[in-house]
Amino acid sequence: MSSGDGELTALLGDLVRIDSQNPDLVPGAPGERAIAEFCVRWFAAHGIDAWVDEVKPGRCNAVARVRGGDGPTLTLCAHLDTVSIDGMTAHGLEPRIEDGRMYGRGTYDMKGAVAAIMVALVEVAKDPPAGTVLAALVCDEEFASIGAGDFVQRYHSDACIVTEPGDGRLIVAHKGFVWAEIGTSGVAAHGSRWEDGVSAIARMGRIIAALDHFDRTVLREHTHPLLGPASMHCAMVTGGDGWSTYAPHCTLRVERRTLPGESAASVLKELRRIIDTAGEQAEVREVMSRSPLECPPESVIARSVIDSVTTATGDAPEIAGVAYWMDAAIFADAGAETVDYGPTGAGAHGAVEWVDLESVARCAGVLTGSVTRYFMTKATTQVR
Numbered sequence: 001m002s003s004g005d006g007e008l009t010a011l012l013g014d015l016v017r018i019d020s021q022n023p024d025l026v027p028g029a030p031g032e033r034a035i036a037e038f039c040v041r042w043f044a045a046h047g048i049d050a051w052v053d054e055v056k057p058g059r060c061n062a063v064a065r066v067r068g069g070d071g072p073t074l075t076l077c078a079h080l081d082t083v084s085i086d087g088m089t090a091h092g093l094e095p096r097i098e099d100g101r102m103y104g105r106g107t108y109d110m111k112g113a114v115a116a117i118m119v120a121l122v123e124v125a126k127d128p129p130a131g132t133v134l135a136a137l138v139c140d141e142e143f144a145s146i147g148a149g150d151f152v153q154r155y156h157s158d159a160c161i162v163t164e165p166g167d168g169r170l171i172v173a174h175k176g177f178v179w180a181e182i183g184t185s186g187v188a189a190h191g192s193r194w195e196d197g198v199s200a201i202a203r204m205g206r207i208i209a210a211l212d213h214f215d216r217t218v219l220r221e222h223t224h225p226l227l228g229p230a231s232m233h234c235a236m237v238t239g240g241d242g243w244s245t246y247a248p249h250c251t252l253r254v255e256r257r258t259l260p261g262e263s264a265a266s267v268l269k270e271l272r273r274i275i276d277t278a279g280e281q282a283e284v285r286e287v288m289s290r291s292p293l294e295c296p297p298e299s300v301i302a303r304s305v306i307d308s309v310t311t312a313t314g315d316a317p318e319i320a321g322v323a324y325w326m327d328a329a330i331f332a333d334a335g336a337e338t339v340d341y342g343p344t345g346a347g348a349h350g351a352v353e354w355v356d357l358e359s360v361a362r363c364a365g366v367l368t369g370s371v372t373r374y375f376m377t378k379a380t381t382q383v384r
């Protein structure tokens, strides 16, 4: 690490010490106001335009902007919230440095990247590009992503680099998911009245068997080169009124993990077809869904990160996809070319969490380089 990285490490330590556990996961936690205000003060002290956007009471994004012309807008995004510190064996909010690693909640997921974005923006501001660079330090990624949702409502981005920890890989794809509820109806009757009663649970049983078969056969064959197969599982089931009553209702909650090209509408259609084929009838409704992400590796934003990593490390990054969902899809859905590149470490949501400090410094350098390359490429393609 160079001597300038001392400031980056100190900044990361300050960020870890500010409790930003997500209050929807940890009742009574303070939310992201304090950390967002800290980031805004830090940017202001470095001469950068920054402000807090309150998304809901106590739930805040910190936004910063460097503007050097009328060109496109590139956003660098990280989340400010963390999961609970309960269950951590050490160093929840009191960071410790050992062997080039910083330990503590949020070091890896993802205050290391928050610090990298902040330092990168200061570098970018020294020679502003012909466009706008925004830092989106958002709240609530760990629960409902209201921070990223609010940000894309307020600000247009042409491209975005999300910085969730990716161990130095360039992540260009992730899965989405659909939560669906399936309801069957039966006919309530006394437990002895076999000729009158119809069990909604037995009907659901046939549907569950059909869904499970579909998952193990059809979905295993439905694969994406970076993401592997789509999948589905029966997550929760409720039903029945009593031991001696034919069950009048049964409800099943299904989670379907989706690949690029699939949507909530296509999943609901698929569920209805499976139920039909099983000879059953049921209500199917969407409860929540999140889109998958796919960004072509030849896009300007992906090329910019690949070239920047190659310059910084001597090697091109591995191009990868991940199974879990990220805020990246929210930016992509809003029309921004979006990829993910972030630091190296371990223990996200775990008992011992750490980030490799050198990878945080590298991330800051790669982000700065990516911004420069993105605007250079945009400028040359515009001239042509």
Ligand SMILES: [Zn+2]
Residues within 6 Å of the ligand: 079, 109, 110, 141, 164, 165
């Ligand atoms: Zn995260």
